[in-house]
Amino acid sequence: MTVTPQVEGLLDVDRIREDFPILSRTVRDGRPLVYLDSGATSQKPVQVLDAEREFYERHNAAVHRGAHQLAEEATDLYESARARIAAFIGARPSDIVFTKNATEGINLVAYAMSNAATAGPESARFRVGPGDEVLVTEMEHHANLVPWQQLCRRTGATLRWFGLTDEGRLDLGGLDELINERTKIVALTHQSNVLGTVNPVAKIAERAHAVGALLLADAAQSVPHAPVDVRTLGADFIAFSGHKMLGPSGIGVLWGRGELLEAMPPFITGGSMIEVVHLEDSTFLPPPGRFEAGVPMTAQAIGLGAAVDYLSAVGMDRVAAHEHALTAYALQRLGEVPGVRVVGPTVPEYRGGAVSFAVEDIHPHDVGQVLDDLGVEVRVGHHCAWPICRRYGIPATTRATFYLYNTLGEVDALVDGVRHAQKFFGTA
Amino acid sequence: MTVTPQVEGLLDVDRIREDFPILSRTVRDGRPLVYLDSGATSQKPVQVLDAEREFYERHNAAVHRGAHQLAEEATDLYESARARIAAFIGARPSDIVFTKNATEGINLVAYAMSNAATAGPESARFRVGPGDEVLVTEMEHHANLVPWQQLCRRTGATLRWFGLTDEGRLDLGGLDELINERTKIVALTHQSNVLGTVNPVAKIAERAHAVGALLLADAAQSVPHAPVDVRTLGADFIAFSGHKMLGPSGIGVLWGRGELLEAMPPFITGGSMIEVVHLEDSTFLPPPGRFEAGVPMTAQAIGLGAAVDYLSAVGMDRVAAHEHALTAYALQRLGEVPGVRVVGPTVPEYRGGAVSFAVEDIHPHDVGQVLDDLGVEVRVGHHCAWPICRRYGIPATTRATFYLYNTLGEVDALVDGVRHAQKFFGTA
Amino acid sequence: MQPQLEAMYQEIILDHYKNPHHKGLRDPYDAEAHHVNPTCGDEVTLRVRLAGVDAGDDAKIEDVSYDAMGCSISQASASVLTDLLIGRTVGEAQRVSEAFLALMQSKGEGEPDEDLLEDAVAFAGVSKYPARIKCALLSWMAWKDATSRAFAEESSS
Amino acid sequence: MQPQLEAMYQEIILDHYKNPHHKGLRDPYDAEAHHVNPTCGDEVTLRVRLAGVDAGDDAKIEDVSYDAMGCSISQASASVLTDLLIGRTVGEAQRVSEAFLALMQSKGEGEPDEDLLEDAVAFAGVSKYPARIKCALLSWMAWKDATSRAFAEESSS
Ligand SMILES: Cc1ncc(COP(=O)(O)O)c(C=O)c1O
């Protein structure tokens, strides 16, 4: 075991870990859990679990529908959560829509764009058809790729993409050609869940706006890990998931510029999003109501409200600094292991804490199996971003991701585990 | 106060109520809570809350994605919940899809039908276009009306509907004309959330199938309150919500016949629903995976699993009998109050426990306010089924809905409250 | 009868509800607005008749007429609105409207200006019930809407 | 080295992984199938060559060749498959395949038939790891698929 060095910017992890009951459990024959898979989903502090339970035990009712006291209390809690979550990203409460996950948020925009074809003239700017272009990148999570493929399929528009450099950055060489007057929307990840790369959203948005295109940033991996302010980000829409940022499963957020949401046709329709309903036809509420059909994810929104309170109390800049330190340390230590190749930027600048790597002559599944056996839980596979694997000519990767509750010692456990795998398979 | 009579079929409510912490709270200046709004959303037993919490504190991970122990445990719990929920309605596990609520389930089918236009030939039977007809009823919840209006808007198909009789039943006089060879799908509620009416789904399905049409039953109000078996119901699809059946918010179910789901194009797309992804195009998993994009509502599915365990332990036939007794009693006692008119069937046969009524010369909002002041929580308004109000020429109704934790004494409190409102507003 | 209930349903409100003032749609009018409360289906159609539209805030409200379907609170509020606004200038009416809105958002803690709001102070108790605030505001929103339409039509003609 | 890990990565498995049998795609063949594990991206392309396709279950498996990209478990499993199935009749092979599937679903509790499964019994430990079962089954699923294609092509020609 390596002696843990003194590193700047680390949080008081011992105290934080007390809030996360799962982190004190053991796995596989009594090994302490080393959870390095927060990029897939994060663990939850008791504060979040308590907020949800308190809601169910004291205030549960259908929001925005009842006139009785429970319904009032539930509505208040739900809308107060919306206000705090909005503030967390510098947004107005009426500009955030609750979805079940980031995936639904992205689909909402993609479907609104095809629905614009049969909506009123106020939605004209969202219409897409043959000749129009939709632009993504080669590093997108399937959640920010497949919905756009399907939009193109429904409308006859053309899908194009930014390629990647060997270092795991976007290749912006063709920026001005790729974003042109045919481009209707640019959909790109703010932070890659595989490479860790943080993309220059503002710069790309500037070009997109210059040609009248919209820009959606997939913020599923950025909002949980660093301060994000929609007033300076440059994007017109962002989507993220609660479960990756200490919140419950089953809740996500779509933020959009007010004037865009205002003009957008609905996606999922039903109760609570209507203004007047006749059998023949209906009219719809202004946002965010227009996009929240049915009884919503009430307890989950309240849980996510508690999660952003928790993150704000720690401070998102401190969360980012902590992860930056862990990432730098992981890049350095993995770099020292012969036969290990990091896929993605090997410097901690403009990158977040997703560290993917290949171990020579050992398939990631086998690396993961050895790590799991040691209690080190990482993810292996294509991480829902298959085109990245194709781009770098690898079948899959092993990926470690960090959060505010991880330690340098856990990075050591990862590196030790990789060396163990090499010994086990006889490659080193 | 009335002396509570001896009635057949009642459950041991005292014991049941101990499982529901919220039912022992007070509202408005210390009044005991009389919760008669389970039709909007039900309360949750500790068994459900414990199942969710236990998941988060012990097993939380992203399902179907990881190879480590937590991911295995989470996947097992999620799929075991699916199997038990499927068994609860007599279905195969692979034929149920988790959605965020019933509304999403209905939208899934409606969007799959418009997506069929640009999907492969296997989806041909779902295609709709000009000349085709979509059939609903005048008693639909907006969740089972607006998505079909929008499908017609997207595709140019025509929306038609069954009217209602003065007694609050479907007017099936025009059955053979309304369901004809142009009909692609019939979407109707199994049990009305306003009138309480239980519709003859099997009979209507028989006619629909005879002309090659599909039938979707909105089971949001039936599955929570009575035994439902998809093998005998006659429907091709049913949708329902967890939050109305003791489960958490943020989870719903769409069931479909296996061979239909198999042939249906996806709705929401992204991670976890794909087979192979290229930048240009992707292929999709078989059901149910194809319809579950993104990290799912894991804890909520597990919570809903605990809810169906709870309901099964009580026995759905006994739940139905209990509600039947409460409903009969409520219809009788409300019938004795001068100036009160029940909207919907006034006999408890072929009806569930939603009792809507009008109080002469007092607006439902005002009735509801007086009741709320007494701790009796009912719903007032159009209950997301506006066309019903138009049909019966009333602006809104007051609605009481019952569940397994309600008592005859609570029905008495409702009736006493209505009389109190009449005194307060000087109408009796 | 509960004290809370009495606090909400002040005699003044019940009086306006039972005997609404200025009810019914009247001609002539400059603009009309139809507003609906989507949660409960309450509806109001409201017309305004202004004198001197080109005087802006100094235009005088000659008439406000309405037809409404809804609960005691929304009905009484419409009736009180007509009492308060007919005969005032648009500028004065806006101040009244803002004061009423503020009262409704006060969660039962407001100190209403009786001189300005007159009978409308009776609605203070309503502000404790979020679901009913919309009822109280329905006709006020329709009035605002109708008034801005009246100005818009004037300026486009 | 953990006992659990050893139980999974039996020497036999590691041997087949490092020195796979019958690897590579060969001609002639009657049918080919390409299978993918969507969770991790592992892929196998597998060809079968039958003698006497019209004999049904009595047709003899002359060759099984494959190309695979994936982890030790999926590679070793493909190698073991070829050892077990080449030279058998389709009917016998189906029994082997079913026995292997049953072993994989046994959650580590299976009592594998050593006479039937030979080297494949080494995969018993894999059945405790749900995420790896798919790896072990990948080539078997491809074989089933290719075989039924071979029959389908025969009957349609
Ligand atoms: C008959 C009926 N259908 C559909 C729904 C919609 O359910 P949800 O809002 O949970 O999607 C409801 C409840 O609101 C209902 O009562």
Ligand SMILES: Cc1ncc(COP(=O)(O)O)c(C=O)c1O
């Ligand atoms: C970059 C990125 N985008 C989108 C998603 C999709 O999030 P979810 O599955 O919660 O919808 C994820 C996580 O899986 C992600 O990492």
